[in-house]
Amino acid sequence: xxxxxxxxxIVKQFIMxxxxxxxxxxxxxxxxxxxFIAIMGPSGSGKSTMMNILGCLDRPTSGRYYLDGxxxxxxxxxxxxxxxxxKIGFVFQNxxxxxxxxxxxNVALPLVYAGVPEEERLERARIALRDVGLEDRVxxxxxxxxxxxxxxxxxxxxxxxxxxxxxxxxxxGNLDTKSSYEIMEIFKKLNAMGKTIVxxxxxxxxxxxxxxILVMRDGHLNSDERLVHDYVQ
Amino acid sequence: xxxxxxxxxxxxxxxxxxxxxxxxxxxIIGVGAVIAMVSLGFGVKEQIKDNISRLGSNLLIVxxxxxxxxxxxxxxxxxxxxxxxxxxxxxxxxxxxxxxxPMVSRGYQLVVGNQNWTTNVQGSTPNIIDIRDYTVExxxxxxxxxxxxxxxVCVIGKTIVENLFPDGDPxxxxxxxxxxxxxxxxxxxxxxxxxxGQDQDDVVxxxxxxxxxxxxxxxxxxxxxxxAMNENVIDSVQAEVENLLRIRHRIxxxxxDDFSVRNLAALMDTMMSTANTIxxxxxCIAAISLLVGGIGIMNIMLVSVTERTREIGIRKALGATYNxxxxxxxxxxxxxxxxxxxxxxxxxxxxxxxxxxFAEWKTVISVPIIIISVxxxxxxxVFFGIYPARKAALLxxxxxxxxx
Numbered sequence: 131x132x133x134x135x136x137x138x139x140i141v142k143q144f145i146m147x148x149x150x151x152x153x154x155x156x157x158x159x160x161x162x163x164x165x166f167i168a169i170m171g172p173s174g175s176g177k178s179t180m181m182n183i184l185g186c187l188d189r190p191t192s193g194r195y196y197l198d199g200x201x202x203x204x205x206x207x208x209x210x211x212x213x214x215x216x217k218i219g220f221v222f223q224n225x226x227x228x229x230x231x232x233x234x235x236n237v238a239l240p241l242v243y244a245g246v247p248e249e250e251r252l253e254r255a256r257i258a259l260r261d262v263g264l265e266d267r268v269x270x271x272x273x274x275x276x277x278x279x280x281x282x283x284x285x286x287x288x289x290x291x292x293x294x295x296x297x298x299x300x301x302x303g304n305l306d307t308k309s310s311y312e313i314m315e316i317f318k319k320l321n322a323m324g325k326t327i328v329x330x331x332x333x334x335x336x337x338x339x340x341x342x343i344l345v346m347r348d349g350h351l352n353s354d355e356r357l358v359h360d361y362v363q
Numbered sequence: 364x365x366x367x368x369x370x371x372x373x374x375x376x377x378x379x380x381x382x383x384x385x386x387x388x389x390x391i392i393g394v395g396a397v398i399a400m401v402s403l404g405f406g407v408k409e410q411i412k413d414n415i416s417r418l419g420s421n422l423l424i425v426x427x428x429x430x431x432x433x434x435x436x437x438x439x440x441x442x443x444x445x446x447x448x449x450x451x452x453x454x455x456x457x458x459x460x461x462x463x464x465p466m467v468s469r470g471y472q473l474v475v476g477n478q479n480w481t482t483n484v485q486g487s488t489p490n491i492i493d494i495r496d497y498t499v500e501x502x503x504x505x506x507x508x509x510x511x512x513x514x515x516v517c518v519i520g521k522t523i524v525e526n527l528f529p530d531g532d533p534x535x536x537x538x539x540x541x542x543x544x545x546x547x548x549x550x551x552x553x554x555x556x557x558x559x560g561q562d563q564d565d566v567v568x569x570x571x572x573x574x575x576x577x578x579x580x581x582x583x584x585x586x587x588x589x590x591a592m593n594e595n596v597i598d599s600v601q602a603e604v605e606n607l608l609r610i611r612h613r614i615x616x617x618x619x620d621d622f623s624v625r626n627l628a629a630l631m632d633t634m635m636s637t638a639n640t641i642x643x644x645x646x647c648i649a650a651i652s653l654l655v656g657g658i659g660i661m662n663i664m665l666v667s668v669t670e671r672t673r674e675i676g677i678r679k680a681l682g683a684t685y686n687x688x689x690x691x692x693x694x695x696x697x698x699x700x701x702x703x704x705x706x707x708x709x710x711x712x713x714x715x716x717x718x719x720x721f722a723e724w725k726t727v728i729s730v731p732i733i734i735i736s737v738x739x740x741x742x743x744x745v746f747f748g749i750y751p752a753r754k755a756a757l758l759x760x761x762x763x764x765x766x767x
Contacts, residue, residue: 187680187761208684215682226677226764230378242367243682287681 132199134294134326135161135184140193140203142179142349153179154190155349161295161328166321168337169330171346178299180346181330185218185297186210198294215243219288223300225280227272227287233259234268237287244291258286262316278309285316289325296320298329302336314339365690372695375667386663387703390740393653394707397736398728399714400649404642406725411638415631421461422494423589423601424625425449425608444612444621447571450587452611457603459596462490465584467574473567474539475527482523484540484567486574487588492518492551494590502534502549505570509548513572518549520564538567541578545569597628653736656703657743660696664751668692675755676763685756692752693745700744704737711736 142154153176161167171177182188183195186202189210195203198217205213219240220226227236238255246254259268262282272280281301288296298317302310314336321327321341329340337343338357345353376383427445450465466487473480485491489505492498499518509516517538524533533547554563575581589604591597601624608622668675675688711733715726 182761185680208686211679211682211684214680220680222764226673226680228674228677230374239678240681243678243684243687 132163133160133196134163134165134198135328136194136196137184138194138196140183140190140195142176142183142188143191152349154183157193157349157351159344159351159354161326163326164321164324166317166327166341167329168340168343169328169346170332170334170337170343171352172332174348175346176349177330177346179349181297181299181328184295184328185220185299186214211243215240215291217294219291219293219296221281221284221288221296221298221301223303225272225277225284225304227280227283229272232269232271233264233275233283233286236272236283237290240287240291254290255286258290259283261289262286276309277305278312281305281309281313282316285313285320289320295326295328298327300331301329302331302333310336365694368687368690368694369698371691372698375695376698379667382663383699386659386699387706389656389659390653390700390703390743391656391707391710393649393656394704394736394740395710395714396649396652397646398708398711398733399718399726400645401642401732402711402715402726402728403718403724404638404645405727405729406719407641408635408638409727410725411634412631415627415634421591421594421597422627423591423597423604424627425453425587425589425604425622426585426625427583427622445584445587446582447575447584449608449611450584453587453589453604453607456607457600459592459600460589461592462494462588462590464488464491464494464588464590465571465586466491466588467571467579467581467585469574469579471541471578473523473527474542475536478527478529480523480526482565482567484517484569484574484578486569486571486578488571491568491588494588497554498552499549500552502547504549505568509570510572513576514570515543515545515573515577516548516570517545518551518568519547520551520566521553522562522565523567524550540567540569543578594628597626601626653740653743656740657747660699660744661747661751664692664696664748665754667695668751668755671755672758672763672766675758676760676766679758679760680764688758689752689756692755693748696744696748696752697741698744700741701737703744704740707740708733708737 137157137159140154140157141152144151144153157180169177169180179188183190186197186205187210189205190203193203194201197213202210202213214220227233228239234252234255237258238251241251241254256265256268259265262285264279264282264286267275267279267283272283275283285296285301301317302313305313317327317329318339327340329336331337339359341357341359343353343355343357344351345355425445445465447465450463454460454463464487466485468483468485470481471484473482473484488510489507492504502518505516505518508514517540519533519538524531527533527538528536533550536547537544538547539545551564551566556562569578571584575584589600591600605620605624609620612621614621678688712728715728718724719726
């Protein structure tokens with residue numbers, strides 16, 4: 131299967147005063163299409179930086195990053211924005227929904243920036259919400275929904291423009307156990323439908339539900355372990 | 364995308380009603396003040412123009428006075444140097460003149476039965492009625508026959524009628540002016556107050572000859588009113604009149620005139636430029652309040668950007684470009700400018716009407732000023748929106764998403 135993400139020799143440095151912090155130190159790895167990856171590691175290990183670079187929110191100091199076959203490491207801010215819009219769906223720990231608009235409008239938001247006409251936008255948003263089981267909550271605002279429901283809206287938003295990868299940053303971090311497992315079921319279902327998912331988590335039981343666990347430590351990739359699950363048939 | 368930005372801007376404004384209203388108020392008051400103040404200024408200008416042209420902007424008034432041989436100046440209008448012959452010479456020798464009216468006047472008591480009234484009685488030629496823009500409402504004007512016969516006849520204004528003839532119908536009746544009986548031959552149409560606040564209906568005209576010989580016993584006139592053909596020739600007429608009178612009065616080149624010529628067109632220019640200055644001043648003060656309103660927009664937009672940092676981060680993460688965010692905030696401030704501008708126009712027009720209704724000052728609503736102030740207020744909205752919008756558009760999405 132083709133590699134949807136290829137990282138070659140990625141370095142990310144932060145300059146803090148007169149010391150240079152090496153957040154990512156010559157990282158190499160690739161992600162196949164249809165894979166489900168958990169990036170784990172203690173805080174300060176570089177997994178957030180890794181997430182930002184993978185999500186095209188940030189640029190590496192050096193190295194090459196091929197996303198869906200295209201080099202994105204050297205793109206301008208606006209090109210990165212368009213890449214995020216077209217190729218990446220984000221799911222955040224604290225949901226990051228706009229509180230003043232409805233679930234449907236939240237889900238349709240990426241399509242606004244993709245230039246999709248309004249009617250098609252709302253239709254696609256409705257389908258995405260149905261896929262996460264929220265077809266009866268489309269007109270609710272985020273503060274009228276439970277944590278688990280909000281995260282499902284966020285997942286619908288991540289899926290609405292049919293991205294190459296879904297980036298999930300601690301998606302279960304703010305949820306109770308029951309909601310966490312519901313969200314994980316949705317991710318597994320999406321993965322089974324062929325979506326590539328990269329998830330950052332520090333909860334081992336969440337990580338265990340993915341197909342592959344990358345453990346980071348001090349900006350290095352410490353281990354790369356492939357799991358075999360009975361749910362993958 | 365543009366439509367989306369407008370929709371987002373309006374949604375944003377609606378979701379923060381009080382703040383939007385307060386921001387709008389700055390612009391509404393600014394635009395309203397500009398329109399009301401300029402309307403008021405234009406009204407003053409229009410009023411002055413009206414008054415002076417009713418008085419006659421092509422009028423020259425020659426008065427005796429100025430320096431005498433001894434160096435002591437005498438009061439304008441007194442002195443014995445201006446004569447009826449001067450008036451006749453002016454009419455005969457100078458081109459571009461429509462009417463010349465020499466005039467004498469003095470205060471007298473008027474008596475009818477047991478009513479009395481004191482006013483200035485003016486002796487002049489019949490054409491004074493045309494020059495002063497009066498109309499004869501009842502009866503007839505003084506005529507040349509009256510002049511030649513030095514007849515004791517008079518034409519009176521409405522105020523005189525009200526005070527001396529409470530029962531009306533004065534034509535043909537007799538008024539005693541300084542004890543001598545004068546027959547009322549005509550009544551003038553009402554003119555109201557002059558720009559100087561004088562009652563223009565409190566007038567009595569008698570033939571010049573009657574006044575000079577039979578009432579006052581004088582051989583000179585107080586002033587000569589000259590009406591030029593039009594405003595364009597007035598300066599040349601004035602120069603020729605001055606020249607002719609210097610020759611007739613045998614004034615040496617080294618001496619000053621013993622008369623003075625007042626030009627109402629020059630007076631009008633002066634008053635117009637005063638009115639323009641007033642308009643400018645009022646407009647400037649109002650424009651400052653519009654500027655303050657603009658700063659209000661900037662203030663609110665900056666608060667709004669800070670408050671919505673997280674929203675901006677989310678939008679950027681989902682693919683909004685620099686221009687998308689810039690446009691969203693710029694449109695928001697432009698919409699405040701547009702709505703504020705239009706409401707301001709309504710307020711300004713309303714205020715102008717209120718001023719003319721309640722204060723009874725004339726106001727003239729100027730369409731160009733309305734257009735300028737709306738364009739200006741939209742411009743202010745955009746201008747003061749640029750900095751906050753740029754600030755929003757330049758936010759780093761990672762930082763913005765982390766913002767609490």
